[in-house]
Amino acid sequence: MLYDHAMLIKMEEFDKLLDKLPPLSPTAMKILQITGDPNSSADNLNRVISIDPVLAARVLKIVNSVYFALSQELTSIVRSIVILGFNTIKNLAMSAAILDTFKDVKSDKFSMNDFWRHSIGTATVSKLLARELKVDPKKIEEYFICGLLHDIGKLIFLKFYQDDFLKAVSESESAGIDLSEAEQKIIGLDHLNAGKMLAVKWKLGPNMVEAVSCHDRITGEQDLYSRPSNLVFIADLIARSEGIGFSGNHFFPLNIDEHFTKMGITTDLIISFSEKLQGELTKAEEFLKTAFQGR
Numbered sequence: 181m182l183y184d185h186a187m188l189i190k191m192e193e194f195d196k197l198l199d200k201l202p203p204l205s206p207t208a209m210k211i212l213q214i215t216g217d218p219n220s221s222a223d224n225l226n227r228v229i230s231i232d233p234v235l236a237a238r239v240l241k242i243v244n245s246v247y248f249a250l251s252q253e254l255t256s257i258v259r260s261i262v263i264l265g266f267n268t269i270k271n272l273a274m275s276a277a278i279l280d281t282f283k284d285v286k287s288d289k290f291s292m293n294d295f296w297r298h299s300i301g302t303a304t305v306s307k308l309l310a311r312e313l314k315v316d317p318k319k320i321e322e323y324f325i326c327g328l329l330h331d332i333g334k335l336i337f338l339k340f341y342q343d344d345f346l347k348a349v350s351e352s353e354s355a356g357i358d359l360s361e362a363e364q365k366i367i368g369l370d371h372l373n374a375g376k377m378l379a380v381k382w383k384l385g386p387n388m389v390e391a392v393s394c395h396d397r398i399t400g401e402q403d404l405y406s407r408p409s410n411l412v413f414i415a416d417l418i419a420r421s422e423g424i425g426f427s428g429n430h431f432f433p434l435n436i437d438e439h440f441t442k443m444g445i446t447t448d449l450i451i452s453f454s455e456k457l458q459g460e461l462t463k464a465e466e467f468l469k470t471a472f473q474g475r
Contacts, residue, residue: 298425
């Protein structure tokens with residue numbers, strides 16, 4: 181993407197604001213470091229999480245919640261890693277740490293309950309689509325987390341540019357334009373770039389960077405299912421069309437069917453998991469509630 185001079189100035193200003201966000205915990209930063217190393221092991225991950233008793237307790241609460249519906253209670257991170265896998269525990273720990281940073285974002289004129297319901301809806305549909313499309317089971321939880329955090333850029337706007345963001349939401353509705361277009365017009369930057377800047381700064385990994393910056397389109401030509409951002413894009417459209425929460429965007433692309441066709445997603449496929457959706461949403465809401473519990 182090419183940036184004009186005004187946007188570059190806005191990005192520099194925005195980058196300085198990001199430094200005012202509460203930093204990720206040292207444990208979270210260590211988790212990022214470990215999981216970014218291909219030579220890391222489950223034992224490395226266990227040692228890091230275990231030295232932060234609060235984070236370890238939150239992860240275990242999520243593991244033992246209805247979200248996973250395990251037949252036996254797990255009482256240790258080691259056992260959780262054995263049962264659920266390295267990637268799942270990594271994603272749970274990181275999502276809990278990231279959500280902690282934004283738990284106090286509030287607005288009198290924008291429903292945060294609706295925002296998080298949309299986020300959890302997108303996460304749930306992303307996970308269901310990944311299952312139906314036979315994505316590697318070891319990676320499915322990452323699709324959920326990418327869906328959950330895909331609108332992180334909007335959270336930053338609600339924290340630092342709340343009045344302008346609300347104007348953009350109104351402009352999107354009144355002018356019938358995509359929210360990103362309205363954000364660029366009013367704020368000088370859209371939530372896609374805002375989310376990308378934070379994901380890069382926090383070194384959240386390529387899949388998360390792509391999910392927060394490219395969930396408005398399908399990217400790539402091959403192995404489309406292997407890119408969480410593509411399923412997050414479709415899941416976002418489905419969650420919005422089903423009225424699952426609201427995150428500010430009133431605009432729907434005119435060529436939705438073309439996107440579905442490109443991803444090989446048929447009406448029958450959507451119907452096949454739509455009956456599971458409410459039950460999965462209930463489980464996912466329990467995940468969010470547990471992940472948001474204070475430190």
